[in-house]
Amino acid sequence: MGFLDINNATKSYGSVEVLHNVDIQVEEGEFLVLVGPSGCGKSTLLNMIAGLEDITTGQIAIKGNAMNGVHPSNRNIAMVFQSYALYPNMSVGQNITFGLEMHGVPKPEREKAMAEVAKLLQIEPLLDRKPGQLSGGQRQRVAMGRALVRDPDVFLFDEPLSNLDAKLRVDMRTEIKKLHQKLGTTIVYVTHDQIEALTLSTRIAVMNGGYVQQLGTPKEIYDTPANLFVATFMGSPSMNLVSVKIVETDQGIAAQTTNGHGKTILLPFLNASAELKSYAGQTVTLGVRPEALTDPGGADRDAANVVEFDSRVLVTEPAGSDTFVTTTLGGTECNARMRADVQVRPGDDVRFAINMDKAVVFDPKTEKRIS
Structure with missing residues (x-):
């Protein structure tokens, strides 16, 4: 049993099954990347882990506790979205601590947690600014800070770098990698970028057509692809x-x-x-x-x-x-x-x-x- 267990999970919309019998066990501290082309089911699977989508059949469990039917707010997960989803009328500091405030965490604890996260992400000078005054990379750091401050069991990233330019994407990729190495957090990360998948992950699940085509380490995926789809999708230039x-x-x-x-x-x-x-x-x-x-x-x-x-x-x-x-x-x-x-x-x-x-x-x- 893993830290995060996805057991024979499926997702259907009416009679159409879009996710087929997914079995993945994620160990504590692991960085799992779900990668594949648009429409392959990776974001649907991430939303099922988050509780934003219901599971049709099968089970998803965190730390041995079944999450089927559990409200997202009770799953102790934190999600970083592609769009950042920051509140424009709040300062950076307020955005970071808003979730803690909603959970009734006392103000001194909120401020201490915010200070620690701001120092970790090097955004201390930005705490009084509004999101509209920030660059794309700065907004992404704030979105990550809002997730980190909660100290969740699992972090979920939904294509967090896709809105950034090429150089900033490389820089932020390095920052996320360093952050994972430092904190040892459990991360499930969705991307369509196979370079992101290979550089960030400890394991990769390559998806296509709602199926997991191959699950393995970056080296296994790259050197010994399970089929022609994985061989051509992973690697640039392709095989x-x-x-x-x-x-x-x-x-x-x-x-x-x-x-x-x-x-x-x-x-x-x-x-x-x-x-x-x-x-x-x-x-x-x-x-x-x-x-x-x-x-x-x-x-x-x-x-x-x-x-x-x-x-x-x-x-x-x-x-x-x-x-x-x-x-x-x-x-x-x-x-x-x-x-x-x-x-x-x-x-x-x-x-x-x-x-x-x-x-x-x-x-x-x-x-x-x-x-």
Whole structure:
């Protein structure tokens, strides 16, 4: 049993089920991110935890106590909304302590809690200002302060950074991460931004179509995606997906495909699983992250299975710390992440290196990972 237990939870509107049999156990102090495209059910699930949406079937429990039917005010949760939801006629200090006042907390205790939170979030100079006098980042800090001051069992964040510009979003992401590391609070955080999910979380639930597609650590989600949806949704640029044929050679099992010239190349697997061997003679989908497809000098020196091949460059995109190079494998355009100082131009024939230790294989019919 976890600190927050979501057991076989579903949500229906009339005859339409929008959330299907969700099972997630969140441990105390964990940072769980619910990520997925718009309409996947992540905000609905968050609202069910908060008590803003009823649970159709199943159960949600906090610290072993069932929350089904419990009013939001009695759940000891705090929520930070996308819109901040600050009272415009109140000062920052009043916004932070309003919830405590409504719960009958004496004024000296309210002021002490406000001072501690204001110091933690570095908003002490803002306490007498109104929300209309604050920047977006400052408003977000105030909204977080209002949640923190209550010392809840669970914090719920609903896309809190989506209204901020790109630089401020990165800064606030770092602040939230530092805050979690310092306080050890239990957080459930909703976003559609997979970079936020990977950088903030201790675990990620990738959702689509009302189902949890995969639940795991950021490394598990990124390195071993459960299916093609997770593989393409997580990661930027997204994973390269190439149709290949599994063949048996004298050295073992290999993926057969073609380079940018249409020439056949073999990409061997080391210690291929029995399941992958069973696909010999069949066409599968090979998944390779852009950083696992690079120039030979940039390949991982600790990798046991780096395969080099020649191919033609279609496009180059300098990106400061990296250069992204587009080539083709099996007739499919693929992104390679090369070193910043690599000298390649469109039309060049270039030596590529692919780290097959990092390659994953999917069944094209079921779209599930084979190995």
